[in-house]
Amino acid sequence: MSALSFPPPPVSEAAEALRAEVRAFLATELADFPAEKRAESWSGYDAGFSRKLGARGWIGMTFPTGYGGHGRTALERYVVIEELLAAGAPVVGHWIADRQSGPSILRFGSEAQKRFFIPRIVAGECFFCIGMSEPNSGSDLASVRTRATKVDGGWRINGTKLWTSQAHLSHFMILFCRTSGTPEDRQSGTSQLLVDMKATQGITIRPVNALTGEHHFNEIVFQDAFVPDDALLGEEGQGWHQVTSELAYERSGPERFLSSFILLVETLRVLGTNPSERAAIAIGRLGAHLVTLRRLSRSVAGMLQAGQNPATQAALVKDLGALLEQEIPDIARSLVAVDPPTPEIERFAQVLAYTTLHAPSFSLRGGTREILRGIIARGLGLR
Amino acid sequence: MTDTILLETAERLFSDTITPQVLAAAERGDYPHAAWNALAEAGLHLGLLPEEAGGFGVAPADALALLRIAGRHALPLPLAETMLAGWLLAGAGIAVPEGALTITAAPGLTLTRDGGSWHLAGTAPGVAWGRDAAAVAVLTTFEGQPYVALLSGGYTIAERLNIAREPRNTLTIDAVPDAVAPSAVTALQLRAAGAATRALMIAGALERITEMTTQYALDRTQFGRPIGRFQAVQHSLATLAAQTAAALAAGDIAAEAVADGVQIPAIAAAKARASEAAGIGAGLAHQIHGAIGFTYEHSLHYFTKRLHAWRDEYGGEAEWNERLGRHLAAAGADALWPTLTAI
Ligand SMILES: Cc1cc2nc3c(=O)[nH]c(=O)nc-3n(C[C@H](O)[C@H](O)[C@H](O)COP(=O)(O)OP(=O)(O)OC[C@H]3O[C@@H](n4cnc5c(N)ncnc54)[C@H](O)[C@@H]3O)c2cc1C
Numbered sequence: 001m002s003a004l005s006f007p008p009p010p011v012s013e014a015a016e017a018l019r020a021e022v023r024a025f026l027a028t029e030l031a032d033f034p035a036e037k038r039a040e041s042w043s044g045y046d047a048g049f050s051r052k053l054g055a056r057g058w059i060g061m062t063f064p065t066g067y068g069g070h071g072r073t074a075l076e077r078y079v080v081i082e083e084l085l086a087a088g089a090p091v092v093g094h095w096i097a098d099r100q101s102g103p104s105i106l107r108f109g110s111e112a113q114k115r116f117f118i119p120r121i122v123a124g125e126c127f128f129c130i131g132m133s134e135p136n137s138g139s140d141l142a143s144v145r146t147r148a149t150k151v152d153g154g155w156r157i158n159g160t161k162l163w164t165s166q167a168h169l170s171h172f173m174i175l176f177c178r179t180s181g182t183p184e185d186r187q188s189g190t191s192q193l194l195v196d197m198k199a200t201q202g203i204t205i206r207p208v209n210a211l212t213g214e215h216h217f218n219e220i221v222f223q224d225a226f227v228p229d230d231a232l233l234g235e236e237g238q239g240w241h242q243v244t245s246e247l248a249y250e251r252s253g254p255e256r257f258l259s260s261f262i263l264l265v266e267t268l269r270v271l272g273t274n275p276s277e278r279a280a281i282a283i284g285r286l287g288a289h290l291v292t293l294r295r296l297s298r299s300v301a302g303m304l305q306a307g308q309n310p311a312t313q314a315a316l317v318k319d320l321g322a323l324l325e326q327e328i329p330d331i332a333r334s335l336v337a338v339d340p341p342t343p344e345i346e347r348f349a350q351v352l353a354y355t356t357l358h359a360p361s362f363s364l365r366g367g368t369r370e371i372l373r374g375i376i377a378r379g380l381g382l383r
Numbered sequence: 384m385t386d387t388i389l390l391e392t393a394e395r396l397f398s399d400t401i402t403p404q405v406l407a408a409a410e411r412g413d414y415p416h417a418a419w420n421a422l423a424e425a426g427l428h429l430g431l432l433p434e435e436a437g438g439f440g441v442a443p444a445d446a447l448a449l450l451r452i453a454g455r456h457a458l459p460l461p462l463a464e465t466m467l468a469g470w471l472l473a474g475a476g477i478a479v480p481e482g483a484l485t486i487t488a489a490p491g492l493t494l495t496r497d498g499g500s501w502h503l504a505g506t507a508p509g510v511a512w513g514r515d516a517a518a519v520a521v522l523t524t525f526e527g528q529p530y531v532a533l534l535s536g537g538y539t540i541a542e543r544l545n546i547a548r549e550p551r552n553t554l555t556i557d558a559v560p561d562a563v564a565p566s567a568v569t570a571l572q573l574r575a576a577g578a579a580t581r582a583l584m585i586a587g588a589l590e591r592i593t594e595m596t597t598q599y600a601l602d603r604t605q606f607g608r609p610i611g612r613f614q615a616v617q618h619s620l621a622t623l624a625a626q627t628a629a630a631l632a633a634g635d636i637a638a639e640a641v642a643d644g645v646q647i648p649a650i651a652a653a654k655a656r657a658s659e660a661a662g663i664g665a666g667l668a669h670q671i672h673g674a675i676g677f678t679y680e681h682s683l684h685y686f687t688k689r690l691h692a693w694r695d696e697y698g699g700e701a702e703w704n705e706r707l708g709r710h711l712a713a714a715g716a717d718a719l720w721p722t723l724t725a726i
Contacts, residue, residue, distance in 0.1 A: 138673050140605040163674045211677055211684035213410075330662055334701045340489065340509040341543065341551065353546045356691050360669030361677050369670060370615040 003312040003379030009298035010305075012075040022083040025056065030087055038088025039262045039351045042255045043216060043358075045169060046090035047127075053084075053091075054124025059098050062305075063106060068119035074305035078298055082254040088262045092166055097121045099253060100246045101128035101174055104192075108234030108242050113194065117172075129170040131161045131177075131195070131220065132243065138163075139371050142186040142240065146177040146222060148193055154229050155179070155193060157202070157222040165365075167218040168205050170197050176243050179236050190239030193231045200225050212357050245309060250366050252300035252314035257293040257321030259362055260328035263355040266348045267332040279335045286331065289324045293317065312379030315372040322363040329356045386445035389430070393449050396421055397456035406685045409459035410548040414515045419460050419483060428465040428483075436473035443642035444635075450580050451634055454587025454693075457685040459549060461485055461512035463580035468520035471573065475531040475564040482517035485510055486577070488570040492556060494525045494532060494563070501563045503532050506555050511696070513540050513552030521556075522566060522573050529569055532560035545696070547688035572645040577697035578654035579637035579645075585657040585693050586634030588686045589627040592668040595683060596623060599672055616671055623667040626660035633657040648710045648726045655703040658694035665690045 029052070030038075037044060053059050061077040063069020081098075084091050102121045105113055120126035137143045146159025159177065167173065173195045181189030197203065202225030207215040234242050264286060271279050296317050303310040329352060338349045363369040377383055400418035409415055422428060430446025432438030446466070453462050461483045468484035489507035496502070503521060510519065518535040537558020545551045568576075600611030600620060610616045633653040640649035665687040669676050676683040694700075714722040 133674070136604075138605060140607075143606075209679040211679050211681075211688070213679055217674075326666065333695060333699060337695070337699065337702060339695045339698060341553075342508055356546060357688070360666065360687075361674075363670060364674055364677065368673065370613070373615065 003316070003376060006296055006299040006313060007302060009295065009302045010073075010075055012073060015073070015076045015079045018076055019079045019083060022058070022080050026083060026087045026089060030089060033088070033090075035088075035262060035266050035347055036350050036354065037090070039266075039354045040090065041088055041259045041262065042085060042091050042095055043165075044088070044090030045092045045166070047093050047124075047169075049090050050093040050124040050127070052124070053094065054122060059094050059124050060102055060118065060122035063102055063118055063122060067106070067114050068122045070122070074301045075298065078254070078301045082258070082294070085254050085258040086261055093127045093169065094121070094124050095255075096130055096166070096170075097126060097128040100130075100249045101172070103249055104174065104242065104246055105194075105233065107245070108192075108238075110230065112230060113233070117194075120171075126172065127166070127170045129164050129167045129173045129197070131164055131167075131173040131175040133163045134160055135162050139368055141176070141243070142190070143183050144176060144178055144190065145183050146175070148175075148177050148179050148191065148227075150179070151226070155227050155231065157193070157195070157225040157227065159222050161220040161222075162208070163217045164220050165217045167197060167220055168207065168215070173197055173220070174233060176239055179239070187240035189237060190243075191236050192233040192239050192242050193227055194233050195225070195227055195231065200227060202226065210361075212354075244311070247367070248300070248304060248309055248311050248314040250314075251318040251372075252297055252304070252310070254294065254297055256318045256366070257290065257297065257324050260325045260355050260359070261290075263328050263332050263351050266351045267336060270336045270345055270348050275335075282331050282335055286324070286328065289320075293321055293324060296320070312376060315367070315375040315379070318366060319369060319372045319376065322369060325362045326359045329359055386441065386448065389427075389441060389445060390448060390452055392425055393427055393452040394455070396425055396427070397452060397458060401456040401458055403682050403685070406457055406459060406682070407679075415459060418458075422460065422462065423482075428462055429469065431466045431470040432473050432479060436469070436479055438473075444638040447579065447583060447638035447641060448634075450583035451587035451590070451631075454584035454589075454689070455591045457547075457588065457591075457689050461516060463577070463584065464511050464516070467573070467576055467580065468518075470576070471520045471522060471531055471566065471568055472533060474568060475566045477531060477533050477562045477564050480518050480533070480535065480561075483512065483515055484518050484520060485512050485516035486520045486522065486573065487554065488522040488573045490570075492521060492523045494523045494530055494560075496525070501532065501560050502558070503534065503537075503560050504557045506553060508553045509543070509551045509696075510554050512550050513554050514542070514550040518561070519554065521560070522568060522570055524570075525563075525565075529566040531564055531566040531568075533562045534558050535561050545692040547685070547692045549689075549692065551696075568645070571647065574697055575645055575647050575650040575654075576641050578703065579641045579650050581693040581696050582630070582637040582650075582653045582657035583634040585661045585690060586627070586630040588690050588693070589623075589630045589660060589664045592664060592683065592686045592690075593620075593623050593627045595686075596620060596668045596671050599676075603673070610671070619667050619671055623664050623671075626664045626667075630657045630660040630664070633660070646726075648707055648722075651703040651707040651710070652726060654698060655700045655707065658700045658703075661690040661694040 058080045060069045061072040065071040148155040148157045175193045175195045179191040202223045204221040206219045210216050405415050434440045464485040468486045469479045472479045487507040487510045492505035521532045538554045538556040541553040603610050633656040637653035640646040
């Protein structure tokens, strides 16, 4: 599979029928949801909303019915999540569980783990966070120091995770840590553990405020935290293989190019239905990028469904997507002047400010631009 | 005072008074009075005034260079506006009041006269530091001519913050001005002078984040070496440095253009270019800092948020590039080069 092979996404009539249903639901459900909140995109949190989606059958859509999933196609799931993002729905609660933790558990978990977690995830009642990064292990994930030591009946965990988004709102973390050897052994000797964030003793969650002052990510300190044997996900020592297989899910979805979409909507609202030539050209260009990215991203969804691991293609989607997401605030302010700040553009200005402040994170979270480009270069055979 | 002493004084004074704690407090609405008092005691806000109006005879371009130092420290004080207000008032022969000042040339204001008494009314959005300024110098028109009115009261202040949480208030004015006089400065010139201050502040903030980011790339280790050893990071740093160099040149152009009678095309070029550099530079600094630069605890955001605010204030690239483009086009194809060299 070459780095540039993006097979056409499968056509699905069922998915298009679903689209209308999702749109109608969101139109009612989010009727009074203001643009400033929609701008939070997939960082917006509303546990009640997540539960409602669960009740509609829109979480864990691709999970097998035997475990309480809905057995639908990746493309059907894609329709739901892109509609949620385009509407700026508050989805962060269940997002990670639906996107990567659930699929990981289904792939690597024990029968008991699947029976325990999957129905809860599907109901929108079990939220996950990602315990990968540490103070000294960001891009260099293989250098993690957090260590789980085998003890009688389970594992004793010591170390610090950092930048853990929504840890304070999550029920479980998939912890990536060392279970044997030393950080110098790098990838080998790492494992994944399912850590109960509410019940485990010896975990301290400290908020780390983002530059906006918001509490979004956290520092998690493990001090002799004990988890039972059945917390081990997959095989001991296979952590690296398992964690990297999550990444194609993590990097290729529509959230990798729609984070600034609400700003584009609000820009168009100010510009009106008959914008200047300059504005029309700029909006048209953004539209061309969105249409293309959507095609690429849906193609990756198709590949994932077919059981492939399109890691390079996912990196490519995320790199192009972050460029677009970061360009949108810049283009928006070139089309709608915010100085002086008149009342007519106040809402636009708020959405612009929110998106501008968050834009730097788009090319950091989920793998930095530089790391993604290294992966693409490797896919091209350069490394 | 010669220029280097002036700039060194400012650098020292801001280093001492504008700490991360002061910046955080300013974001919460605590105006840093002590820092203002220190600045005022050193007379840094008087640089654009002629000596007879209380200035100290420094060349205007040198006085404006202070704003680059202000940018280096994310100075949460109305130094630029106080300097411009003084310049505007003194230029109209109005005595410059003490304390922090601000300016507006909002089109929604009307100056009227009834016998001997003046009256000013209307709404002025986005007035920088309106909340904290002791008085406002308003540039408006009367019978089609530019006039300056000085207000120390007679307005209400609606809270509003820019993206860096600096006050940019809407003033609702219904006032008998303290003083009114005809002005030689037009609204466009005042906007351009404001734009020039922001070009200089952007240059200073970019200079600072280039220093911070270079140091961070030397200190932060991943994959067993400082990230500054990776070529991709080096290229980003080189681009950041180049954008900063361009902004510093733009800042100098802007200062000279104000000193030279507020030359619009030069300021247009300077503000547009500095604003462009601000966006590129802020993005690169964040990229190299990784997640740590996305935290409140780290100081980077005090500078990058201001870069985003300042690039729009008194007009962003769209406004000033268009103005410059029209100026170049109006002169015609064969005059393009002479027009550029005259800027
Ligand atoms: C909003 C946000 C949410 C996050 N949420 C989570 C989460 O929930 N869970 C989690 O585990 N992590 C999370 N992260 C962390 C994220 O995964 C890391 O920020 C990312 O992996 C980069 O690590 P770092 O920040 O330590 O930067 P560093 O790795 O220190 O990188 C600093 C700079 O150096 C560059 N660099 C590093 N190595 C190389 C190289 N070999 N070649 C070229 N350039 C290089 C980087 O690209 C970057 O520009 C989040 C981050 C953000 C910003």
